[in-house]
Amino acid sequence: FLMERKTHVKINMKEVMLAKLRKSCSCTPQKLKNFVMDFFPVLRWLPKYRCKEYIWGDIMSGLVIGIILVPQAIAYSLLAGLKPIYSLYTSFFANIIYFLMGTSRHVSVGIFSLISLMVGQVVDRELLLAGFDLNDDAPPALGDGSLQNDSLSNTIAVNLTIVGINAECGKECYAIGIATALTFVAGVYQVLMGIFRLGFVSMYLSESVLDGFATGASLTILTAQVKYLIGIKIPRSQGHGMLVITWINIFRNISQANLCDVITSAICIVVLVTAKELGDRYKHKLKFPLPTELVVIVVATLVSHYGKLNEVYASSVSGAIPTGFIPPKAPQFNLMLRVAVDALPLAIVSFVFTVSLSEMFAKKYAYTIRANQEMFAVGFCNIIPSFFHSFATSAALAKTLVKTSTGCQTQVSGVISAMVVLLVLLFLAPLFYSLQKCVLACIIIVSLRGALRKFQDVPARYHVNKMDTLVWVVTMSASALVSTEIGLLVGIVFSMLCIIVRTQRPRTALLGQIQDTSFYEDDLEYENLSTVPKVKIFRFEAPLYYANRNYFLKSLYRLTNLDPNLEAARRKKYEKKEKQHLKKGNHRTANGLGIRETTLQLVPKQIDFQALVVDCSSISFLDTTGVNTLKEILKDYKNLNISVLLACCNPSVIDSLKRGGYFGRDFGCMQEMLFHSIHNAVLFAKDQK
Numbered sequence: 001f002l003m004e005r006k007t008h009v010k011i012n013m014k015e016v017m018l019a020k021l022r023k024s025c026s027c028t029p030q031k032l033k034n035f036v037m038d039f040f041p042v043l044r045w046l047p048k049y050r051c052k053e054y055i056w057g058d059i060m061s062g063l064v065i066g067i068i069l070v071p072q073a074i075a076y077s078l079l080a081g082l083k084p085i086y087s088l089y090t091s092f093f094a095n096i097i098y099f100l101m102g103t104s105r106h107v108s109v110g111i112f113s114l115i116s117l118m119v120g121q122v123v124d125r126e127l128l129l130a131g132f133d134l135n136d137d138a139p140p141a142l143g144d145g146s147l148q149n150d151s152l153s154n155t156i157a158v159n160l161t162i163v164g165i166n167a168e169c170g171k172e173c174y175a176i177g178i179a180t181a182l183t184f185v186a187g188v189y190q191v192l193m194g195i196f197r198l199g200f201v202s203m204y205l206s207e208s209v210l211d212g213f214a215t216g217a218s219l220t221i222l223t224a225q226v227k228y229l230i231g232i233k234i235p236r237s238q239g240h241g242m243l244v245i246t247w248i249n250i251f252r253n254i255s256q257a258n259l260c261d262v263i264t265s266a267i268c269i270v271v272l273v274t275a276k277e278l279g280d281r282y283k284h285k286l287k288f289p290l291p292t293e294l295v296v297i298v299v300a301t302l303v304s305h306y307g308k309l310n311e312v313y314a315s316s317v318s319g320a321i322p323t324g325f326i327p328p329k330a331p332q333f334n335l336m337l338r339v340a341v342d343a344l345p346l347a348i349v350s351f352v353f354t355v356s357l358s359e360m361f362a363k364k365y366a367y368t369i370r371a372n373q374e375m376f377a378v379g380f381c382n383i384i385p386s387f388f389h390s391f392a393t394s395a396a397l398a399k400t401l402v403k404t405s406t407g408c409q410t411q412v413s414g415v416i417s418a419m420v421v422l423l424v425l426l427f428l429a430p431l432f433y434s435l436q437k438c439v440l441a442c443i444i445i446v447s448l449r450g451a452l453r454k455f456q457d458v459p460a461r462y463h464v465n466k467m468d469t470l471v472w473v474v475t476m477s478a479s480a481l482v483s484t485e486i487g488l489l490v491g492i493v494f495s496m497l498c499i500i501v502r503t504q505r506p507r508t509a510l511l512g513q514i515q516d517t518s519f520y521e522d523d524l525e526y527e528n529l530s531t532v533p534k535v536k537i538f539r540f541e542a543p544l545y546y547a548n549r550n551y552f553l554k555s556l557y558r559l560t561n562l563d564p565n566l567e568a569a570r571r572k573k574y575e576k577k578e579k580q581h582l583k584k585g586n587h588r589t590a591n592g593l594g595i596r597e598t599t600l601q602l603v604p605k606q607i608d609f610q611a612l613v614v615d616c617s618s619i620s621f622l623d624t625t626g627v628n629t630l631k632e633i634l635k636d637y638k639n640l641n642i643s644v645l646l647a648c649c650n651p652s653v654i655d656s657l658k659r660g661g662y663f664g665r666d667f668g669c670m671q672e673m674l675f676h677s678i679h680n681a682v683l684f685a686k687d688q689k
Helices: 013-025 029-039 042-048 051-080 084-101 113-129 150-163 171-195 199-204 207-230 242-252 259-281 292-307 309-313 333-364 371-386 397-405 412-432 437-447 449-464 466-481 484-504 549-560 564-583 595-601 624-638 651-659 678-687
Strands: 508-514 520-522 534-540 609-615 643-647
Touching (some): 051 084, 113 207, 171 199, 171 333, 207 449, 207 466, 259 437, 333 371, 466 484, 508 549, 609 624, 624 643, 643 678
C-alpha cells in the first residue's frame, strides 16, 4: 500500500524572526508588568500566600535550617579558605535574593560544600601566586593587631609590593577579593546563559558525571580536613594531584599530631555519626531533625573556652568573628580577569545542582519551575552578594531534604533562616572565638556521608549499566586525583565519547521470522525463529553516519557471508582468464575445468539469497556519507543480481534518501525499493523472479 506524505507549508524564517523581534522589542504597560512579575516571582505568589495554612510549616523549617546553616557556614569557611564571617554573609544574602527571584518553593540555596571547595582552590592558588603563606596560622592581614615577628611582617610586606596590592590589604583582604571577583564573574556567566537561553548546557552533565564529580570532590574535601582532625600543620597543596600530595604530607608529619585535637575529633565524629544514624532510623517519628551540629558546636566551644585548650594544648581555634556588616565594596576588575576561566565550571555546576534539585522537588510536590528564571535567580544570588563580601552559592540537597521534612511550604522559610543568620551576625558571632577547627572539620566530614556512600552503589550501578559505571569511575578518579575542574571536563568529554563509541559499534543482527506471524526478530537472541528462503534481513541499531560507515559495511558483509566487491572482482578475474584461453583456442581453463564447469563455478555456493532487506527502524538519521553508503550497497548488490529493499524508514531518513538521489530522479522506483514494514518487503522479495 502507498502512504502519501503531507505537504508542509514552508516557513519563512526571516519573517518569523522579525515578528519575534518586534514582539520582544515592543513595550506596553501590561508587558512591562508581566516582565517584572516574571523576573520577581515573589510578586505572583506572595499575595496569594495562605497564612493560616503555610505559616507554621515555614517558620519551623526556617528555624531548623537557620540553626543548621550557622555551624555549616562556619565549617565550610575552611573549605573556601576564608574567614567564617564571609560564610555567614553568603548564607544571609543568598536566602533573601532567592526568596525574591526563585521559582522553587522548597530548595535551600546557600553555602554548599562542593562550591566552597571550588572557590577555595582558586583562592589558594591566587594567594600562592601572590606570595602569601597558605599556612592557616599565618596572620590574616598587616596591621591587624595580631602578634607576629618582624621577619614575617617584612616577608608579607615585600610580597604585597611584588603583586602590586595596597599595603593595607593583607592575606585575608586579598583572599576575599579573589572570592568576590570569582563569584561576580560566575554570576555574570549565569545571567548571560539565562539571556541567551543556554540552559541546555546542563543536559551534557549526566547523572553519572554529576555523581562521580560529587564523590571525587568529596574525597578531596575529606583529604583537606584530615590535618584539622589530627592537629598537624602542613602546607595546603595546590595544583594537580593535590589529594596524593596531601596524604603524603600527612603521613610524613603524623608524629606531630595534637593529642587534644585527635581526642576531640574522635568524640565529635562518634556523636555526630550516631545522631545522624538515629535520626535517619527514626525520622518518621521525629517532627524535625535533631540540631546535632549546633549542640556539638556549643558544647565544644564551652569546653574549649573554659578548658583553655588553645593556650594549654595549642589546639587551633576559629579566632575572632566580628559582628555587623562590613561596608560593601565592588569586586576588582583586574582580579576578574585572573579568575574568568575558573568561574565557568563554577557557574555551570552551581546552576546544574540548583535546577536539578528544583525540578526534582517540583515534580514531587506537583508544581512547575522555570529553568531559565532559576538561572537568573542563581546568577543574581552570586552577583549581588559579591558586593557584600560573599562567595558563590548553590542549592544543597541535604538542607533541602530537611526543609521539606520540617513542613516547608514556600520560600518564606528562607527569610526565616536568613533572620537566624542575621541574629548570629549581629550579636552571637564573637561567642565562637574558642571553637576548635577540628570540630568544624568533623562537621564537614560527617556531612559527606551521602556522597561517600555512592561507593556502595557501584555494584548495583554496574549491574544496571556498565558504561555509566565506567563514566562514574573515570569522573570520580579525575576529580579526586587531578582537580575538580579537570575532573568535570574529563567526565563530560568521556561520557560523550562513550555515546560516540556506542553509535560507532552498535548492535547488528540478521532477523528471522516468528513462526506464523508477520514479525521478525534477532536470530541470535530468540529461539524457534524460521529463516526466510532466498532473503536476508539485516538490522543496524544506530544512525548511519560517517563514523560508523565502515562498521556498517563490515557487519553486513560478515553476517550475510558475502562481500559484493570481492565477489565482483573474482568474477572479473575469471572472465579475463576465460577470454585469454578462448583466444588461444584452448577449451580448458587455467584451473583445468571445462568452459561449462567454469561457468557454474562463477556462481558461488555461498550466495544463497536474491534479496537483502535492511531494517531501518533503528536508523534515526542519515548524513551524506550514510546516503552514499546505501547507494553503494544498492549498486554493488545489483551487479550480483541481488535486490536491496529498505523497510521501516522514518520520514527524515526518507527525505535524506530522496535528496541524495537514492530513488532516482523521478522517484519512479521508490515503491519497489521502500516498504513500511519488513513483512511487506519480504513478500515483495518472494514474488520477484
